[in-house]
Amino acid sequence: MNIRSVTATVGALSCLIGLAACVGPSTDTSFPEHSVATWPDGTFPNVDNLRMVEPGMTKGQVYPLIGAPHFHESVFHVRVWNYLFHFRTEDKTLTCEYQIVFDDHGRVNRTRWNDQQCERFAPAKIADGVDRSDTSGKVQ
Numbered sequence: 001m002n003i004r005s006v007t008a009t010v011g012a013l014s015c016l017i018g019l020a021a022c023v024g025p026s027t028d029t030s031f032p033e034h035s036v037a038t039w040p041d042g043t044f045p046n047v048d049n050l051r052m053v054e055p056g057m058t059k060g061q062v063y064p065l066i067g068a069p070h071f072h073e074s075v076f077h078v079r080v081w082n083y084l085f086h087f088r089t090e091d092k093t094l095t096c097e098y099q100i101v102f103d104d105h106g107r108v109n110r111t112r113w114n115d116q117q118c119e120r121f122a123p124a125k126i127a128d129g130v131d132r133s134d135t136s137g138k139v140q
Contacts, residue, residue: 031097031114032071032082039070042084042095047121050085053100055127057108062100069100078102087121094118103127 034040049065059078069081083098096118103109110126113119 029080029099029101031099034084034095034097036072037070037084038068038072039084042070042086043067044087045083045085047087050098050122053108053111053122053125055108055110055125059102059106062108085118085121087118096121098122 034042045066052065053062059081062081066083070084071082073081079102081100081102083100085096085098087094087096094117097114098118099112099114101109101111108125108127110124111122112124
């Protein structure tokens with residue numbers, strides 16, 4: 001192996017490691033700016049489906065209920081999904097940001113809203129401390 005191929009190999013590995021760090025798990029739970037949404041217009045969710053999102057659900061169970069997250073989420077080991085939802089009220093349309101935080105096993109740990117008035121459509125939820133992968137029901 002010559003010096004040129006060693007240098008190229010080291011350079012390629014450095015780039016791959018750097019890219020892996022950029023697409024690693026996102027644990028930022030701040031609500032993103034609306035302007036960076038993948039769907040900047042947001043959506044009107046099916047409220048019955050939204051209310052079905054529960055701690056312990058997998059991403060595969062959440063996705064058919066409310067769809068893909070509306071912001072550019074991390075690629076691998078995603079821990080946070082953010083949504084921009086609209087709801088019709090008696091006199092206006094209310095825009096709300098909704099967030100789902102996943103645990104280390106890719107299950108819903110908690111949900112929350114950027115504005116408390118949005119909870120009337122679907123209450124925020126948090127895991128109760130039961131390890132859902134443990135069928136004994138013991139609190140971990």
